[in-house]
Amino acid sequence: MEQQHTIRVEEWARPGEPFRLAAVAIGAADWAAVLPATAQARVARFADGHARARAGASEWIKTCWLPRELGLAAVEVRTGANGKPLLEGAAAAWGFNLSHAGEYVVAALARDAQIGVDLESTSRKADIVRLAQRVFSACEQAAVQQGGRAAFFTLWSQKEALVKAVGCGWADERLQRGTALAPVGFQLEPTTGARVWSRPVIDGAYCLAVAMV
Numbered sequence: 001m002e003q004q005h006t007i008r009v010e011e012w013a014r015p016g017e018p019f020r021l022a023a024v025a026i027g028a029a030d031w032a033a034v035l036p037a038t039a040q041a042r043v044a045r046f047a048d049g050h051a052r053a054r055a056g057a058s059e060w061i062k063t064c065w066l067p068r069e070l071g072l073a074a075v076e077v078r079t080g081a082n083g084k085p086l087l088e089g090a091a092a093a094w095g096f097n098l099s100h101a102g103e104y105v106v107a108a109l110a111r112d113a114q115i116g117v118d119l120e121s122t123s124r125k126a127d128i129v130r131l132a133q134r135v136f137s138a139c140e141q142a143a144v145q146q147g148g149r150a151a152f153f154t155l156w157s158q159k160e161a162l163v164k165a166v167g168c169g170w171a172d173e174r175l176q177r178g179t180a181l182a183p184v185g186f187q188l189e190p191t192t193g194a195r196v197w198s199r200p201v202i203d204g205a206y207c208l209a210v211a212m213v
């Protein structure tokens with residue numbers, strides 16, 4: 001556990017934003033060497049090296065970063081409906097979420113709010129027209145027609161963050177065809193009332209979105 005304080009955590013939130021965003025590169029440590037035994041066991045289930053490193057970074061966020069951030073000896077993370085992570089006990093007032101993409105895991109933390117975060121690699125192969133038709137509303141599809149891949153990944157990450165903040169899963173038709181997201185840096189989404197922040201990170205290699213309800 002000695003290495004945990006040497007792991008580089010990038011703060012991706014901007015001054016004045018009502019959340020913390022902690023990003024960790026999945027290659028930042030030999031996770032098996034820095035995790036508590038129970039978390040090590042969860043990570044060891046992954047046979048693929050990249051998936052194991054990603055799970056290791058995710059477990060480190062939950063078992064090491066979260067308690068340190070909240071000034072607690074430990075934080076219990078329960079899995080709620082549809083897989084949403086929920087903090088328990090002394091940390092229960094905090095909304096927490098995380099996302100992995102490519103070489104990064106990013107965690108979001110906000111007090112007295114439901115929060116969702118999503119990170120999308122902009123180099124990912126995707127049939128953007130078909131996917132937009134499947135899960136975007138008419139105005140979101142129009143934005144993709146106008147803005148191409150950049151608009152698609154921006155809206156996709158926003159929608160994932162929204163789904164994760166609301167916590168209802170993709171089955172909710174309202175979050176597919178009923179939203180009016182736009183490829184802008186900040187907006188109040190009218191259907192859900194969610195505040196949504198969105199921007200490129202790591203020189204445009206990823207789209208980042210945070211939603212709060």
Ligand SMILES: CC(C)(COP(=O)(O)OP(=O)(O)OC[C@H]1O[C@@H](n2cnc3c(N)ncnc32)[C@H](O)[C@@H]1OP(=O)(O)O)[C@@H](O)C(=O)NCCC(=O)NCCS
Pocket residue numbers: 055058081082083084085097098099100101116117118119135155156159160163164165167168169170
């Ligand atoms: C959670 C979900 C919404 C996003 O997952 P994803 O983009 O594949 O993966 P991410 O790395 O961004 O997020 C995974 C993390 O989200 C969290 N999570 C899982 N289910 C969640 C839920 N229902 N609500 C909130 N957070 C959730 C977990 O912490 C998980 O990380 P962990 O397993 O290491 O703890 C996924 O379950 C899902 O349903 N995806 C639907 C795919 C789709 O059709 N997208 C259309 C986009 S327009």
